[in-house]
Amino acid sequence: MQQAITHLISIDQTLKFILDNFGNPTIQKRQEGFASMCHIILEQQVSIASAKACYLKIEKHFETITPIKIYNCNDLELKDCGVSRQKIIYLKDLAAKVIAKQIEFETFSSKTEQQIRAELITIKGVGNWSIEVYLMFCLQSPDIIPLGDIAIKNTLKELYNCQSQEEMQVLSNSWKPYRTFASYTIWHYYLEKRLKIKPKQTKTK
The missing domain is CATH 1.10.1670.40 (Endonuclease Iii, domain 2)
Structure with a gap:
């Protein structure tokens, strides 16, 4: 610093x-992986407090936030946690891509920023802002704005x-x-x- x-x-x-x-x-330092990316998606276009409250409800409901649990759950379960219809689509698409190994968070530490961006941009609803927040908070990339x-x-x-x-x-x-x-x-x-x-x-x- x-x-x-x-x-x-x-x-x-x-x-x-x-x-x-x-x-x-x-x-700030967030844990790398699927759950943090879910949290970032929830933060899109809402207040930090609102997104955190929603995330905590999901965490309480599922105990642990995993791709399998999110992909297989009923949409109503996520809706009851405060997730919008659009973001349910985004979370499930993220889960599907992780399950299919199209996105492998555990390999990001050995990849370039460009490679990471290329993977994350394929997720529905994820754009530059979400990717940059992941790079900053989860990977501690030093040169992101x-x-x-x-x-x-x-x-x-x-x-x-x-x-x-x-x-x-x-x-x-x-x-x-x-x-x-x-x-x-x-x-x-x-x-x-x-x-x-x-x-x-x-x-x-």
Whole structure:
């Protein structure tokens, strides 16, 4: 981490400001494998809290989240856990591909990022954002930035006045080879700022 911090604060005063004023971000580590990919699919286009609640319901219902259990379960079981019809399709497609060994999470540590992306993109409903979150959180890839993430996009617009995807890409390229830590820093600022603003919006009757 320190190597990434030293490099980034030497080239980017905005990231330096965030780290100086908000502290270092927490680097999350998720377990590799099928269950984590299910969790990431559940996180698509919903709040982190909502996705976690749904995931915990699935975990409680099945005890362990495995491809066989998800593939063979009745759709109603997943629906009762709060999974949408569309995401049921995605989870079952993921399970089917793992069972068929079209996706082998246990081999990812020996594969290139491009090879991993090529496998995961075949899952229904999985795009760049889901893949990048898996690379960052599960595989701890050091040079990933999820430009499709709404918090990242909004913060880059706010702090750097980036108005297009191309401008964001150019900016993020300057953070290589530590774009993952830069992403964590941007998320950290986004969340800390929301926490600081929230009390001011609360009205006492």
